[in-house]
Amino acid sequence: MIMRKGEETRERILEIAESSVLAKGFGATSIEEVIAEAGITKSGFFYHFKDKSELARAMMLRYVEKNDRIFDDVFDRGRQLSDDPLQSFLITLKLLAEVMGDLPNGHPGCLLATFVYQERLFDREVRALTTDEVRKWSERFRAALAGVAEAYPPQDAVDINDVGDMFSCLIDGSIIMSRALGDSSILQRQILAFRSFVKMLFTPAAQAAMPRPAVVAAE
Incomplete structure (x- = not known):
């Protein structure tokens, strides 16, 4: 879709603001x-955003929309590739890991987490947006896992809601570790580790106990 000049300017402002907020926080971004x-001129900025609070709302809405597109895409592709709820979810996680692995410099950071940590800087509407997104993110994975559990009872006594929340915690924790350790592969690896956990948790015991075919070394 081709953006008009005004839309391009607005998108540019949001992109710059997001990068700055992720680097040093909202309060330190002027x-x-x-x-x-x-x-642009000051009047050009205020043409798009009446104040910094409106800029924050627009940044969060943009971030939410971007995340929703990614998750909608990988979940849709997972469902298209398998009708089995467990296999579909495992495929979805694999696709998501690939998306995160394709980011050239790793994940730039979680704007949602940044806003939560600095919630006193935002008005009620922005705080509600962040709360709704956290809830919506967890609910997406809870619903997928509930569908898996219905077809494949878990091999251990776990609360499916907690497993769904685990993924949200894993994402933000992995982003923090990636930035702290300078290792952009951590997020992708942790998604794949979660995938292995889900596979072990829901794979029927009889199937999991089946011997694996021997690997023959090449001569």
């Missing part, structure tokens, strides 16, 4: 520096 980097 309208003046965003204006300077975007190469």
Whole structure:
């Protein structure tokens, strides 16, 4: 879709603001520096956003929409590739790991977590947006896991809701570790580790106990 000049400017402002907030926080990000980097006038900024609070709301809505597109895509592809709920979910996790692994410099950071940690800087509407997104993210994975559990009772006594929440915790924890250790592969590896956990948790015991075919070394 081709954006008009005004839409391009608005998107540029949001992109610059998000990068700055992820790097140093919302409070330390000034309208003046965003204006300077975007190469626009002050009146040009205020044409798109009446104040910093409106900029924050627009940033969160943009972030939510971007995340929803990624999750909608991988979940849809997983369902298309298998009608079996467990296999579909395992495929979805594999696809998500590939998406995260394809990011050239690793995940840039979680805007949602940044906003939660600095919630006192935001108005009620922005705080509600962050709460709704956290809830919606967990509910998406809870629903998928509930479908899996209905077809494949878990091999251990677990609360499916907790397993769904585990994935949200895993994502943010992995992003923090990636940035702290300078290892962009951590997020992808942790998604695959969660996939292995799900596979072990729901694979029927009789099937899991079946011997694996021997591996013959090449001569």
